[in-house]
Structure formats: structure tokens, C-alpha cells
Amino acid sequence: MARAAKAPAKKAAPSKTAAKSVPGKASKDELLGYYRQMLLIRRFEERAGQLYGMGLIGGFCHLYIGQEAVAVGMQSVAKKGDEIITAYRDHGHMLAAGMDPKEVMAELTGRAGGSSKGKGGSMHMFSIEAGFFGGHGIVGAQVSLGTGLAFANRYRGNDNVAYVYFGDGAANQGQVYESFNMAELWRLPAVYLIENNQYAMGTSVERSSATVELFHRGASFGIKGEQVDGMDVLAVRAAGLRATEHARAGKGPYILEMKTYRYRGHSMSDPAKYRTKEEVDEVKKTRDPIDHVKGLMAEAGVSEDAIKKIDEEIKAIVLEAVDFAQKSPEPDPSELYTDVYLEA
């Protein structure tokens, strides 16, 4: 155990039990901010679903509805310069990271005004400005890419943290464990976020994973992990802060397993025969992340009017995005050949 001898501070055993999520308190303004962002994601996604139904979005489209508290809670602890990388259920992360909803929606419709000029589509979007490193269509691949981002932070000597998102399905890919080993070995500032929405497409965690408490998955590498209520934005924020401080201080990677739930199908063509309607309804009724924030706002004495005002604002933003995504022209066919190599 030479490794441990060099780093006694790290010896604190990789969590045997989940640290209890202590949500902490938030101010009125903070709550309004979280509500605003989460509502933006939900309304945006609902519209995306509608545009898909109308045939304006083709192919693959994975909605983030139900998981809003994860992206928004984590964004609240990130600073400018931190990197975010995720898989294909990416719209919510991009909106939380501050990307323009117009550009995101126009990418979904494959238009020139989209963030990847219509070349990427739903699963493949990027923004240097927002620190968003994609949008990746291959399950688990982004975990290793994110590890490289964290390496670059360390090499450059900055104090940025890479937030590396993946799902319960990706947690079984071999390269995730190759990445964990490197990240701990080299003490990389990475926070690995497992969005455990309980279903890898149509296969539940129980049917695909030998152990279902995914926050333990870093244990054999000595990476600390916590399980978090991913439907509670304040619990996400509190755990996110602990993980971020750890990584930013140069102590290496950290794993957060966000227990969450997706309300919609895996993608748009999902018969959802693998779970009951009752199960989905129960989560919507009892654990909805937006309802939760609404409850906190009511307790904090936020007025109905203030909430209504936000609802109206969000509606306008989303409508504007839809309008832009429909009016933006298709990319010129010559764009098929550009961005393959550097053009002389």
C-alpha cells in the first residue's frame, strides 16, 4: 500500500455508508434562481418533445425531464472555467451551463443557427464559452474524455474542476474504471457524477449491475463516493460543494451518485414496457424536483406573483427558442464537407 503511505490524508476509507445529504438552507433569491433554471429546462424539453412529434426534430432526442435538480444544483457550485462533459441526455446540462436556448433548440432541428451549425444534433453540442465539452453519443466514452479535461487542468496549474457526468448504464463500461484509476493515480480534479435514473434504456440497474450502490464503484481505487438525493436541488448543491472543494484542493477525484429519475422514455421511440405507469406517477407525485423547490419557496415566503412572473419569462424564452429553431435556415449543403479537417 505504498500509495496510501504517500497520502495518509486520503486513507479515510472510501465511504462505506452514504454521507447523509444535508441539504442546507438557501436564500429566497437562490431558490428563485434554481426554480427559474429548472423550469427553463423542463419547459424547453417539453417543447422539444412537441417539435419531435411534429417532425421538426429527427432521429434521436433524449429528454432530461425529471432530472433537473442535478444539473442545476451542480451548476450552483461551479465557477467560471470549470468544465462540464456529459453523454447524450445533454440539453438540461447545456441550459444550466448558460448556453443560449435558441442555439440549443436550433441544433435539435439541425439548423445553421445551432450550436454545432446543425452538424451535431441533439446528442452532440459544445460551447467553449459555457465550458461545455459535449454532448457525446457513445455510452461511457465521455468519462475518459472528462478525465483528460481534469488532467489538462492539473497540467495547466489552474484550479478548475471537471464535472464528468454519466448514467447508471455507463457505469459498467470498462473505460470508466480505467479512468478512475488514472484520476486517482494522478490526483486529477474530476468530480464524477453518476446520474442514476435507474434505467439504462430499458434495463434496470438491478438487471445490469452486480452491485447497485454505484457510489461505491470508486472504492477499489480509493476514490471517495457519496449517494445523493438527486431530486433535491439543495442536497445536490451540498454534496456538490463537498466534492468540488475536495477536487479543487488537489485531493483528487470524487464520486457523487445522484439518485434521480427520468419521466420520459429513454429516447422518443421507447415503448416503456420495462416500468409501470404507477411507478412513474408515484415519482412525479412525491419526488418532483420542481415541486420540491416550489415548496421551499412557499416556506420562505416567496409570493405567488414572483413565481408567476418567472413562469411567464420562461415561457417567452422557450417560445423564442422554438421560433428561432424553426426560422433558422438549414446549413448550406457545402457544410457537409467542412470541419472534417482543418481547412487551409
Place this chain on the structure above:
Amino acid sequence: MTDVMTKPAAQASATSGQTAGMNMIQALNSGLDVMMERDPRVLTFGEDVGYFGGVFRVSDGLQKKYGLTRCFDAPIAEGGLAAAAIGMGVYGLRPVLEIQFADYIYPAYDQLVSEAAKIRYRSGGEFTVPIVVRSPYGGGIFGGQTHSQSPESLFTHIAGLKTVIPSNPYDAKGLLIAAIEDDDPVVIFEPKRIYNGPFDGHHERAVTPWTGHPLAEVPTGHYTVPLGKARIAREGSDCTILAYGTMVWVAIAAAEDTGIDAEVIDLRSLVPVDIETIEASVKKTGRCVIAHEAPRTSGFGAELSALVQERCFYHLEAPIERVTGWDTPYPHAHEWDYFPGPARVGEALKRAMTGGR
């Protein structure tokens, strides 16, 4: 309980002689069913394959019928899945692994190339890898770059692997059964765009289902379509078109649209390739167009072009034409400008008829 190592008795299938209308998905499902019924060494697994029945429903109902040990879900871990299949195969089982999209096969590539393809050779023939890897592939479904690719030439390049691509329900089932019975590793790429109907590239037209198509009348029992045997999909005398998968239907449409009497050869099997059928046709027509969805550079068309040139040079009246996807990633926008549809194949046919002059 039967010893699973026992080979099945060569039996006539109880249902032989009967046929039923099937799309490609149903035909593949039937192929798995027939083989799991006959041969206890056959099992199938992959992501969402068991409980869910596969994202394209190819394994629908099989878990219920054959139980959890013969049709089951696997974690998302393609490298490990391929390796496990190889291990099963080396020790006498006949696993059929589904890789959910061909675009996800790359983590498994190392195992297929370094292990599956070479174990027979490096064991001096003592060990074999009688596995089948099935994978939906190709474009035409707005899948963008990670759900539309055609990676067949990465596999045809590997000695020790066989690569098969069906174009219709009858062949899909017959080739699948032949692949399962084959003693070497076989990769089957299933063109997902034609799972439900013979798509000919005219995307502006209504979708045609397989219903009523002669090639959708599939025997319900056991039969094989031998690996390495091409099919003449359309007889003609003016020019030979070499195609496989979806492009067979596109090639036929191009012949109809241009009025050029093309002979369309559906390769069915890329490795081994039926060079005799190709050679006979090109020598008859004196002209050759090759069509595939995959990008042009180092695509399988390059190999076909070289083979035709080597064997038919003095019979050729015009340069060999290739119609392919562009040398770019598969696009999200402008899919139909990328997809080599009947208009592009038709243009190539016309050039082949005039020698480009």
C-alpha cells in the same frame, strides 16, 4: 437435462415446408428461435436483449420461451461482452451477441480482431470461435454520426472474421442460421433502415412495408442461405451493380428510374465474397457500378473494384464506378445529400454506359 455440449441431431424441422409473412425483425427472431429450439448450445445476449426483447425487438419473446440463462440482458460494456462471447464459443457454446448499434461496436473491436479472428490460427486449429455478432447498422433513420455508420470494411479487412449483410427477411434468417452453424466468427450487420420494409432511397415517397413482398415469405422452420453466395437481385444486360444491404433496393430503383437494364448483384456475404457470380456478370455486361453507404476511402467498394479489375479488365468497356457515402462523418442535417440515393447511383450508371464520355 440435455448435455449442452451434445450437438443437435440432424433433424428435419417439424415445421418445414410452412412459410409465413415476416419483416426482417421477425425473420431474425424466427432464426434465433429455430436455432435455440434445435441446439442447446445456442444462446443470445446483449444490451436490452432479454427482458426488453432488444431495442429493435429482434429477441422479443425469447427470454420468456428459453429462460434467463439462454436469453439475457447484459451491462453496457461491449468490450467485455465480446470477450465473454469468445470465451463461451471457445468452450463449445454458440453465443449470438447483439451489439445494439454498429456504432457501439468499437470497444469490442480489439476482442474481435485480436482474439476471435485469430484463435483458430494461433492454436493451430485446436480452438475455434463459433460466435455470431449481430448489429443493426447503416443510415436513413436520422441517427446522425453515432447511430448511422457502416463500419463493415473494418471487419472485412480482418482475416479470420466473416462479414455478412442481408437485404431482405428471407436472407436475414437463412444467413443468421448459417452463421450460427458456422464454426468461425461471423459478424452480421443488419441494415436497420430496411428492418420494416425495402427502402429504395426515395425518402420522399411513402414507406413500403415488407407485407406481401416475395422475399418476406419466410419458411417458419430451419433453412440456411449459405455464406459466400451472392444473389442476383435483378437480372440485366447493360451494366452490373454490386451492392449489399439497403443499397440493393436503391440500385434496383436506379435501374428502373434510368431505364438502364442493370444487373443488380446482392452480395449477401462480403467475406467470403462470391467472386464467381460477380465475374460472370461483369464479363457479361462489360460495365460495373459499385454502391455502398460507407465512406469511399478504403470502403469495401475499393476491394470490389480491385477484384473486378484484376479478373475482368479486358472485358470492361468503361471505368468502374463507385457510389458511396462521402469521406465525412455521417451528418445530422442533410442526411439525403450524404446517403447515396437512386439519383446518384443513376448518374453513375449513365457514366458507366458512356464510359464517362
